[in-house]
Amino acid sequence: MSSPRTSDVLVIGGGIIGLVTAWRAAQRGFATTVVDPAPGGGAAQVAAGMLAAVTELHFGEQTLLGLNLASARRYPDFVAELTELTGHDLGYRRCGTLAVALDTDDRAHLRELHALQRQSGLESEWLSGRECRRLEPMLAPGVRGGLRVDGDHQVDPRRLAGALLAACERAGVVFRRAWAERLSVVGERATGVVTRDGTALGAGQVVLAGGSLSGRLAGVPQDVLPPVRPVKGQVLRLTVPQRYAPFLSRTVRAVVRGSQVYLVPRENGELVVGATSEELGWDTTVTAGGVYELLRDAHELVPGITELPLTETRAGLRPGSPDNAPLLGPTGLAGLLLATGHYRNGVLLTPVTGDALAHALATGELPDEARPFAPRRFAAAALSELPA
Numbered sequence: 001m002s003s004p005r006t007s008d009v010l011v012i013g014g015g016i017i018g019l020v021t022a023w024r025a026a027q028r029g030f031a032t033t034v035v036d037p038a039p040g041g042g043a044a045q046v047a048a049g050m051l052a053a054v055t056e057l058h059f060g061e062q063t064l065l066g067l068n069l070a071s072a073r074r075y076p077d078f079v080a081e082l083t084e085l086t087g088h089d090l091g092y093r094r095c096g097t098l099a100v101a102l103d104t105d106d107r108a109h110l111r112e113l114h115a116l117q118r119q120s121g122l123e124s125e126w127l128s129g130r131e132c133r134r135l136e137p138m139l140a141p142g143v144r145g146g147l148r149v150d151g152d153h154q155v156d157p158r159r160l161a162g163a164l165l166a167a168c169e170r171a172g173v174v175f176r177r178a179w180a181e182r183l184s185v186v187g188e189r190a191t192g193v194v195t196r197d198g199t200a201l202g203a204g205q206v207v208l209a210g211g212s213l214s215g216r217l218a219g220v221p222q223d224v225l226p227p228v229r230p231v232k233g234q235v236l237r238l239t240v241p242q243r244y245a246p247f248l249s250r251t252v253r254a255v256v257r258g259s260q261v262y263l264v265p266r267e268n269g270e271l272v273v274g275a276t277s278e279e280l281g282w283d284t285t286v287t288a289g290g291v292y293e294l295l296r297d298a299h300e301l302v303p304g305i306t307e308l309p310l311t312e313t314r315a316g317l318r319p320g321s322p323d324n325a326p327l328l329g330p331t332g333l334a335g336l337l338l339a340t341g342h343y344r345n346g347v348l349l350t351p352v353t354g355d356a357l358a359h360a361l362a363t364g365e366l367p368d369e370a371r372p373f374a375p376r377r378f379a380a381a382a383l384s385e386l387p388a
């Protein structure tokens with residue numbers, strides 16, 4: 001079936017990654033459509049919004065670090081542009097982060113992370129437990145030491161999604177509130193999608209930005225289908241009453257019994273506590289166990305949280321990829337690009353993804369900083385594993 005060409009660029013998925021792609025594409029003059037039954041939803045409704053290039057550094061992820069840092073550097077201008085255009089306050093807070101250790105094992109792990117950060121040229125300062133508590137008096141007396149990282153900030157992902165929606169609307173992006181059922185392929189080229197109600201939407205180029213569902217779109221050839229999986233995260237939202245403010249002045253995080261826990265204080269009094277990491281398919285049930293573990297670990301870090309009203313519990317799905325890094329740009333199928341697999345850094349990577357995809361849509365090439373994240377890295381790995 002041939003599709004009528006109704007737009008230059010059709011983006012499947014209106015999460016923050018699809019929206020930033022659509023906005024930047026429209027700014028470049030492409031007639032752009034987003035297909036999503038509920039644009040502005042997705043994982044950003046759950047995410048904490050840490051912009052944590054330094055404290056999220058993991059061994060073996062130095063390539064991703066380059067992209068994370070490139071995006072972190074763009075954040076101030078990105079927020080200023082979006083705010084000026086839409087009038088939305090994104091809750092961008094340049095507050096820094098304190099990563100602390102509660103026992104000797106955690107302390108040793110944090111020391112190693114500090115060494116890796118310094119080898120990578122990152123700014124991060126080791127503090128004693130007493131120095132940590134001087135910065136954040138609500139911390140538990142048992143804190144053994146920590147890393148002060150003044151460059152890891154935060155944004156409110158819900159506000160970011162709202163601002164991106166408004167920016168897209170202003171730039172003339174068309175929204176189709178529908179489910180894309182199947183990619184249309186004619187010859188060797190992606191030509192659009194067919195929605196669940198059978199409507200064919202044509203496009204010169206299609207960007208698949210379906211978050212954790214990106215690997216499930218029918219019609220995408222097997223060797224091009226992104227290897228993306230859902231990684232569930234449960235998150236709590238508490239409120240800091242005025243009489244306790246400022247409860248925390250920066251993001252505080254730790255590894256407690258092998259699990260990550262963080263507390264992200266917003267300027268409006270919201271305190272986000274996250275997050276579990278569970279491989280359970282597309283399940284988004286909030287469980288008693290998940291809430292219990294988060295509260296238990298957060299309480300060990302900051303005992304005073306038990307006084308705060310618990311206002312929301314929610315679970316979302318991170319789009320995980322085999323190397324924890326995103327898949328960006330052209331695929332082996334002409335006319336199909338990917339913007340997916342952002343896993344635990346999708347909020348941080350929003351600015352650089354928008355720029356990289358707009359560049360790829362206009363030129364067919366990724367900009368230098370995004371080249372290591374071309375989807376073909378997985379196709380090549382799969383081919384080399386085939387028996388001779």
Ligand SMILES: Cc1cc2nc3c(=O)[nH]c(=O)nc-3n(C[C@H](O)[C@H](O)[C@H](O)COP(=O)(O)OP(=O)(O)OC[C@H]3O[C@@H](n4cnc5c(N)ncnc54)[C@H](O)[C@@H]3O)c2cc1C
Pocket residue numbers: 012013014015016017018035036037038039040041042043044046047048049050051052178179180181209210211212213214217232233234235274275315316317318319339340341342343344345346347348349
């Ligand atoms: C608990 C948790 C905490 C997090 N914390 C942070 C953090 O602190 N910092 C950070 O940087 N990142 C964080 N993240 C990660 C970040 O939220 C995600 O990487 C990012 O939101 C992914 O955005 P996305 O647009 O790619 O996908 P999604 O948000 O999943 O959006 C995909 C959209 O595509 C739509 N869609 C899918 N398939 C189709 C289809 N066939 N047709 C039409 N529409 C379709 C869906 O409806 C959805 O709206 C966190 C995530 C979670 C879950």
